[in-house]
Amino acid sequence: MKRIIVFVILIAAFAVACDDSTHYKISGTITNAEEKYIYLDELKVSSSEAVDSVKIGKNGKFEFDGVVHHPTFFLLKLSEKNFITLLIDSAEQVEVAGDAANFSRDYRVSGSEGSSLVQDLNQQLSETKHKLDSIASLHVMFRTDPNYTELKKKWDKEYSDVVQNQREYSQNFVNAHPFSMANVLALYQKFDNDNFVIQDLQSLKTAASALNSFYPESEHVKALYANTIKLMKDERNAKMQQFIQEQGTNSPEILLPNPDGKEVALSSLQGKYVLLQFWASQDRGSRIMNPVLVELYNKYSRKGFEIYQVSLDQNRYEWVDAIDKDGLKWTNVGDMEGSTKAVSNYNVQELPYNYLLDEEGVIIAKNVKGPALDKLLKELLD
Template sequence: MNKFSILFFVLGTALFLGSCNKSNEFVVNGKITHAENKTIYLDELHISGSTLIDSAVINKNGEFKVKGQTSIPAFYLLYLNNEKIITLLVDSTEVIKVQADDVNFGVKYNVEGSPGSKQVKELNDHLDKTKHRLDSISSLNVIFRNRSNYAEMKVQMDEAYEKIVNDQIDFSTQFIQENPFSMASVLALYQKFDDNNYVITELQPLKTVASALNSIYPQSEHVKSLYANTLDLVNSERAAKIQQYIEEQGTNSPDIVLPDTNGNEKTLSSLRGKYVLLQFWSANDRGSRIVNSTLVDLYSEFRNKEFEIYQVSIDDDKEAWLNAIEQDGLSWINVGDMKGSNRAVMVYNITEIPYNYLLDKEGLVIAKNLKGQNLYKKVAQYLN
């Protein structure tokens, strides 16, 4: 390749890369009245904090222009100061026009050229109106508190307050149902009536949006955060339901089917007719090994009195598991799939080890997480 070919190659590559960068460029311009010579800033909004992308001095006609680049829809903040902020939902190549004035910047503005930003404005405007109406009712509550007919008026105000809240919830829910693939729905999910109360409190809308957006924007930090948060909430809800199920009196404990040390399946339900200590442990956990020594004494005393231990390992190393059983002298039923026994751990909501449940002859949970003398006394209570 001669020097001219090399030169053309380098120039061509530079032009190509430049065009690629340009293809993701967006522009935000417009007019801000009464803001001559003020600086306007454009930040990209992250999960924690924001990053300055561009800034410009507003000219004497109130005009400005700032730029950025994004390959997927992302949230940006346009502001004159930290108290006056316009939230934009920007996609690549958009040319966005914003019109506002300095006094009401961030509260009253028009935006064109960006469907996502218009959706954000729609959501924020509706919530602002809702908050204003709720604040008005709260103020009336204070004003009329000393009136003779306050009790009657309060009933009416409470009904009005509840209706406004429900209307906002219905609006946000409908928005999400109609726009599950819009990043604006992320904003809808996290809007609040106040510091402590979210508009959307049901899990299903989060699941819908998280699944939809993860299918098209998995690289978005906002989608990643939403998806992870939703999974945590789903798991927490499931765990709470399972825990409630386990602890309800008169409810049988969920069955467990796992291989023993010889590879033969052993079911927890096969021990009905005996009192059973369901014990979760790990060969590599010091606390579990210490508890094993007390279990040996317990089992020795009660094994011939319709008592059995069903010990579930969360290990993934079979050799370490078998060695621990031999070293600790564990002669009761030991099971584990050497994959963490994940299903049993999830079903019984095990978040720490060692951990146990004491089951009666019908498989009902009668106690949990007993240790030392408390465990001995509880077993003795039923078997002596």
């Protein structure tokens, strides 16, 4: 019986120990705030959520405790404009000290590496913004000065140096703390509403990937990862447009085999208006679009219209079967490995997707479908 009791006690102790592993405590002393309330909010991606509030004791002391399962951003607030940002991990025992009069600008934090890193980031950017504001004010003060032109050159150089120093600081910070959630803050810091401190997409990609591998359930990491994917797509789109413009009269070449194994080049169809269509036999949207293309092909093929359809399939039987069932009489090509080079060159992000090329191979329209495509072909060929 005694052994059973001891065993139960050990299990209970183990359960408490496991619970403690996610249990944090935030305590501290704030002078000149006795008997006032201090608030703890969790900082979400686009808002904040109240967590708790306590009255500060007569000795200036306060205490919060709670549970987190991954590093979490909190706002510790005396008021809406007088607060600090903390980054709390599970089991951390955090100590905060400061004075109510300048709490947001001057405080001490210990027991939380993430919170210390956040403080460093915010203080550095605050100092940078102060320097930039000071330089900007000189332009206003001395605009009528006879030597303003020379002074402006000097101040513009100083302004540029301050900005560059901040960028280097933030870049070095991200490189030095690849797996810290503080990087989320570093990557989203701005000089102003439209000017991010870190503008290097590669740094964003590296940090987002590292954090996603460690904290996939974090709301902030999910948002960072999604935003990074969007920026990567935007960059690819921009490169594609630049590539098309630089090509001048030609679209990127495609050379892929048809169902008989004969390679057919996209450029071989020059002299006609060509719809370059990307599709897959197992894609429902593609199969719905095929009858529309059949109708347009029958309507305009004798007038100089052709379709060059690139398959993203990896199963030859399914591809050929879909061609037969849907009655696709035009040029159909695919390497049965996803036609990845063509997909990459044309920055295809969804299926079905198309480009309309003129008689010289110049892209004149993108992803035009249904009635809009019919109207465009009518204007071009009738």
